[in-house]
Amino acid sequence: MIEKARKAYKNLEFLNSHEARTIRILAEYLEPEMRFEQCNVLHTVVFFGSSRIRPEDPKTGEYYLAAEEFAYQLSVWSKELEQRGNSFFICTGGGPGIMEAANRGAARAKMKTIGLNISLTFEQHPNQYITPELNFEFHYFFMRKLWFLYHAKAIVIFPGGFGTLDELFETLTLVQTEKLEKRNIPILLYDRAYWDDLINFEKFVEYGLISPEDLDLIYFFSSPEDGMNIIKPKLLQLIDDFIQHRF
Numbered sequence: 001m002i003e004k005a006r007k008a009y010k011n012l013e014f015l016n017s018h019e020a021r022t023i024r025i026l027a028e029y030l031e032p033e034m035r036f037e038q039c040n041v042l043h044t045v046v047f048f049g050s051s052r053i054r055p056e057d058p059k060t061g062e063y064y065l066a067a068e069e070f071a072y073q074l075s076v077w078s079k080e081l082e083q084r085g086n087s088f089f090i091c092t093g094g095g096p097g098i099m100e101a102a103n104r105g106a107a108r109a110k111m112k113t114i115g116l117n118i119s120l121t122f123e124q125h126p127n128q129y130i131t132p133e134l135n136f137e138f139h140y141f142f143m144r145k146l147w148f149l150y151h152a153k154a155i156v157i158f159p160g161g162f163g164t165l166d167e168l169f170e171t172l173t174l175v176q177t178e179k180l181e182k183r184n185i186p187i188l189l190y191d192r193a194y195w196d197d198l199i200n201f202e203k204f205v206e207y208g209l210i211s212p213e214d215l216d217l218i219y220f221f222s223s224p225e226d227g228m229n230i231i232k233p234k235l236l237q238l239i240d241d242f243i244q245h246r247f
Contacts, residue, residue, distance in 0.1 A: 049098025071105030
């Protein structure tokens with residue numbers, strides 16, 4: 001008697017083939033969606049920033065410490081909001097550096113925290129502070145980016161390299177073009193001196209490449225306390241808007 005053939009969804013050779021690419025993309029949408037629903041993830045504050053920053057670094061270590069403290073203060077506040085059903089999760093790219101710092105701050109507040117990792121040629125391993133059931137590994141950058149912004153009610157960006165700039169400008173573009181419905185989502189940049197030295201935002205306006213009001217999408221902050229003052233009213237408004245439209 002001939003042996004039964006493998007079912008297509010159990011054929012790993014097929015699932016990893018070019019022909020099954022659409023299935024893999026769909027899986028990176030459906031599997032995270034299922035886990036987010038199971039963990040009641042509706043709102044996130046997303047931290048972006050360099051994976052290369054370490055707390056002991058004399059030049060950039062302050063960014064790690066500030067990110068950890070800001071995530072901690074946000075998570076403590078989120079715990080206070082739980083009774084109102086307005087709590088949120090700290091979400092990062094799941095790796096080291098600023099990502100680790102933010103997950104660490106949330107874990108210090110004893111809150112669950114999300115890590116959306118990505119498989120790279122130079123392996124990026126998940127940091128130890130991610131909640132296990134909210135630890136994800138993506139193959140496709142664009143699916144990872146979708147989940148960064150899908151539940152996001154605020155974006156916090158610390159100094160970083162190419163990846164951080166990509167995340168910054170993609171978010172700004174989606175908000176500016178209203179492809180992201182949450183047009184009033186706050187985008188916070190830490191350490192104005194760093195950003196001013198790196199990017200002359202006013203030059204975009206001077207050359208007519210963006211509108212003056214586009215600069216209002218960005219908020220600079222210089223300490224966790226400063227960031228809390230900016231983010232609190234805007235985050236609450238976005239969550240309240242979500243609840244009203246949902247029901």
